[in-house]
Amino acid sequence: MTDAEVAECLARGREGDEKAVLELFHYMYPHVAKLVHANLPAKESAEDLIQKVCIKVMSHLNQFSGKVPFLHWVSRIAVNTCLNQIRHEKRRPEIRLADLSEDEANVIEQLATTPGELDASQKMAASELVEKLLEGLKPADRLLMKLMYLDGHNVQEIAKLTGWSATLIKVRAFRARAHLRKHYTLLMKENA
Amino acid sequence: MNPIDDQLNRLFRAARKPEAGDFPVPFGLETRALAAWRGAGRREAGLFDMGVLARGLVVAIVIMGASLWPVLHQTTDPFSAYLQDSDTTLASDETP
Numbered sequence: 001m002t003d004a005e006v007a008e009c010l011a012r013g014r015e016g017d018e019k020a021v022l023e024l025f026h027y028m029y030p031h032v033a034k035l036v037h038a039n040l041p042a043k044e045s046a047e048d049l050i051q052k053v054c055i056k057v058m059s060h061l062n063q064f065s066g067k068v069p070f071l072h073w074v075s076r077i078a079v080n081t082c083l084n085q086i087r088h089e090k091r092r093p094e095i096r097l098a099d100l101s102e103d104e105a106n107v108i109e110q111l112a113t114t115p116g117e118l119d120a121s122q123k124m125a126a127s128e129l130v131e132k133l134l135e136g137l138k139p140a141d142r143l144l145m146k147l148m149y150l151d152g153h154n155v156q157e158i159a160k161l162t163g164w165s166a167t168l169i170k171v172r173a174f175r176a177r178a179h180l181r182k183h184y185t186l187l188m189k190e191n192a
Numbered sequence: 193m194n195p196i197d198d199q200l201n202r203l204f205r206a207a208r209k210p211e212a213g214d215f216p217v218p219f220g221l222e223t224r225a226l227a228a229w230r231g232a233g234r235r236e237a238g239l240f241d242m243g244v245l246a247r248g249l250v251v252a253i254v255i256m257g258a259s260l261w262p263v264l265h266q267t268t269d270p271f272s273a274y275l276q277d278s279d280t281t282l283a284s285d286e287t288p
Contacts, residue, residue: 030215037215058225058226059228060232111199118206122206123206123207126207130203184199
């Protein structure tokens, strides 16, 4: 859907055309679902959060000014809703080797001893280990690390998705990365 | 590259989830989303009506104030002026 088509749908929606509103809903839904799945807080159901975002977008649809592309506006609502949910989660101050499962400890050992990529069978343990490491970060930093390293977005894309400035993103990324490095080093020392 | 950074990068690469291709819309979400849009429209209409009501109320208060102003701020009390007139009339009647 182009910007002009979105604008037309919005105009029709303002006149009460439900078909146009449904078209917009089906246009934005995959985007919202993808973003929520990628930035889902650990203890939250994806379906509930997607529903929350969709309802928030639809109830503010008439307030969309058109200054930014429609999907960017939707993304910001989705990202901020995810961020608010992450804020409700308890932050883990420090992660210890004893908190890790056997598979997660094996992942650390494998990373330290072999230079290659991890096996496909270790993906699940790697994913859980990353989640545990990220739990020590501030909510905004956690979200940023996910967008940057797990979804593979660059600074410009994250700026569009979140509305944060490029400088803020770089500062947050640097700080979060330093925090992760420190915690990962502690784990390595414990494991050695 | 710092070995720790290299290990962290490999860890993140392994933790990446495969891109999920299809996200079917959950049952009933379409209806709830439409209801949210309609509800927002009604709320906006309601706010407009309240605005008209408030403006009407303000205009009524202004008109009321404007009509009462001369009465409330008269320099001479009309009742005392009436009594004074009566006294003058009585005094003139008693004069032989």
